[in-house]
Amino acid sequence: MSVPVSTEHEVRDIEKGAPPARFARGWHCLGLADSFKDGSPHEIDAFGTKLVVFQAQDSGELHVLNAYCPHMGGNLARGTIKGDTVSCPFHGWLWNGDGRCADIPYARRVPPRARTRSWTTLEENKQLFVWYDPEGAPPPEGVTIPRIEGVFDGQWSDWTWHTLRVEGSHCREIVDNVVDMAHFFYVHNSFPTYFKNVFEGHVATQYQATAPRGDMTADQTVSAQGDTRSVASYYGPSYMIVYLDMDVDEAGTTVETAMINCHYPVGPDSFVLMYGAIVKKLPGMTDAEAAEAAAQASQGLAAGFEQDIEIWRNKTRIDNPLLCDQDGPVYQLRRWYEQFYVDTADVEPAMTDRFEFEIDTERAVRVWQAEVDANLARQTAAER
Known part of the structure; x- marks a missing residue:
């Protein structure tokens, strides 16, 4: 019995390409x-x-x-x-x-x-x-860093801040996460229940809601202990502000957090990653308690980035990812990201025009919940 031999047309080769020789404007x-x-x-x-x-x-x-x-x-x-x-x-x-x-x-x-x-x-x-700017031009009007009012109003904690250098990866790896819903479940042990992206001008935004996974211990997950709602926006190529609301008890208490995820390039395949958080004080919360809450938020960020970095260290660069119908708009995000690597005269409307994409999470939630339920059943059986 002969075995069919795959032809080159049946195999998708990975195109690695090379990282850009220039740095992002x-x-x-x-x-x-x-x-x-x-x-x-x-x-x-x-x-x-x-x-x-x-x-x-x-x-x-x-x-x-x-x-x-x-x-x-x-x-x-x-x-x-x-x-x-x-x-x-x-x-x-x-x-x-x-x-x-x-x-x-x-x-x-x-x-x-x-x-x-x-x-x-x-x-x-x-x-x-x-x-x-590789062309030496000053910042265009309207392209700036937005103010986080909580930093200055006295009702929030001070910044926590962490810095680490990532070798062997281009900055694009971290920006790709903006559209990658599925990796939150498989890498970060989170449980996305809503996921939408909007790109417009120099801003790329991710809207996300998550639920806690009942099959994970506290040190296995970077998701919150309750439901969360977040809005995460890149303002330009390297500075993301994340506003996150987290439900912390059944009485409806919500903790408001502002987090920063940012980086700057060292070379074509290395960058410095920084992240931090501030937390709005709840009624009666002391400065020390607010600082501790911010530290916990930063610990969650740290755990998440450690998981990402482990993936980056062992994956390959891929310029032609093979996507399924429930993956996020990777190619559209990279088209938006490209505007920062070309001369301003070469920025096309397709890079900056408004683009919206919402993932239908119904199937993902159903499949993932079944996996969580099966894990819980095995854990219960092992404890008996």
């Missing part, structure tokens, strides 16, 4: 602003180079410059802050926040061309951002 968060306000310059590996972040002593402003001094290549991040300048540790050249050399202690005059790159910065939500 947009605002990129470098971390909590206060972490750079300790009187020392700070070194950041980003965009294929090194940056120095420093706070001017007199004005109090945060500045970002290219880290390597254009005189003889000294690393300004290893220098000192003097007034509103950063001093190179190699020859003492002083650099202003605008990139101009302010003084050379041993020279009679400063060369007219003594300038280095000064990066456009923004402080918002108590975080520091830099603007990156």
